[in-house]
Amino acid sequence: MPKLNETELKQRIAQGQLANIFFLYGQEDFFVSKYAKEIIDKVVAKQFESFNLNWFHGDKLSLDELEDAIESLPMMADRKCVVVQNLDIDGLSKSDYEKLNELLKSPNEMTVVVFFANKIQYDVKKSSRVKTFLNFVQKDGIVCEFTIKDKSTLKRELCSRAKKESVELDMPIAEYFIDRCSMNYGILIKELDKLIHYVKGMNQGFEITKKAIDLCCIPTIESNAFKLSNAIVQKNYEKAFLLLDELFYQRQEPLAILGALDMCFYDLYRAKVAIESGKTAEEVQSDFGYSPTRSFAIRNAFRDARASSTVQIRRYINILAETDYKLKSSKADQQLLLEQMIAKMI
Incomplete structure (x- = not known):
């Protein structure tokens, strides 16, 4: 068959x-x-x-x-x-x-x-x-x-599920919800059910908003790492350290945080080199074997790559590599090492 x-x-x-x-x-x-x-x-x-x-x-x-x-x-x-x-x-x-x-x-x-x-x-x-x-x-x-569904399908299904519960979820908010939480449908359904109960219980007009999502849904480490890398590139010192504090508050392991940041800056570097070579996001996704769950990552990287030079991105990656070595070989406080890393990158 x-x-x-x-x-x-x-x-x-x-x-x-x-x-x-x-x-x-x-x-x-x-x-x-x-x-x-x-x-x-x-x-x-x-x-x-x-x-x-x-x-x-x-x-x-x-x-x-x-x-x-x-x-x-x-x-x-x-x-x-x-x-x-x-x-x-x-x-x-x-x-x-x-x-x-x-x-x-x-x-x-x-x-x-x-x-x-x-x-x-x-x-x-x-x-x-x-x-x-x-x-x-x-x-x-x-x-x-059963492969991961594309974002458009996920948005439609989430909006439809919310509507059946007499709760409004529009497409842009659904996309924000997915980017914050996951591309995994099982995780999204659990988080959506939590949101539906929240907005109904708070009598907030039966509408799911960004504020409700931020209050109820714990972001994935990948989501926060992307925001952190973006804050670093934008030289936003205060936002970068607030995001790092949030990751520590979620009890994320320092090596896991560093690993997620590595992925963000590798994505950024690939996007930068691809743009300079006249390549598209789709070509990069295919050439480097990005899974459907990370297709958004390369699109975001293409969007943000113009904010830094190739030399600057290489510098970021070198600092990440140095910090990785220190985390694995030094007895120094790991939170402090990551804070020093952010300060050096900015």
Whole structure:
């Protein structure tokens, strides 16, 4: 069977066109879990779950027990379901990997096997074993990868979800919300639900504003690091130190802060060199393999690159490298080292 997208998988589940094997994975763990549950619910009636639903966790998987579960017959039903959650395919021994492949060659027709990964990520490009296994499953089963949705889709879905709760969220505010919190739909939904309860409880006209987002939603380290790098480039001393204080208040590790800043200035350097070479943001994104979750980063870098010279950006990167060495080799106070770094950069 061909690899399905989310729409095709949703349609198959709704129509009851289920394969014997499913493999669901991807960056959007919210949807991985959602559709795994829908498949399970379609196969197994609630009152018979104790008989017809077997659940295995990848780190504790016994191939013998999995085989018994797959081969055993359902009770008081036409089908049963066997679930394998977060299987580390690369971590399997050679014998277990071969046994798993052999086991899935001709599974019991009354058993639907669902593999889903909502806590681990598979790198199909780098892992030949994962790629081979997915191709194997795809021959007779269904494989579906849930990639991060683009920002336009996320904005529409967030605005629509807010509207269903009689709360107004316009598109520019939705974009600000995404930039502050995440491109991950699961995280955004949790934060949006929090915002909806907040504006309703505060009786603020049932409208989500930037102020409400700033009050209720904790920004990602990447979001604050981008603002911090921008403040450094703009020579805004006060804003830079306020943002650094906010990161420390969130109990972010100094090395994590430095790592996020590194990414921002590498993005800036790539954008600057690309502009000088007549390259576009799309070309840089493709050449350097930026994931969909970071496409905004290179666009922002192109926007801000003109504020600094190439020489200046190289100086920033050298200071970051020096601070990285000090953090890893010195016993000096790490917060102080980062503060000194900001002062030197500005």
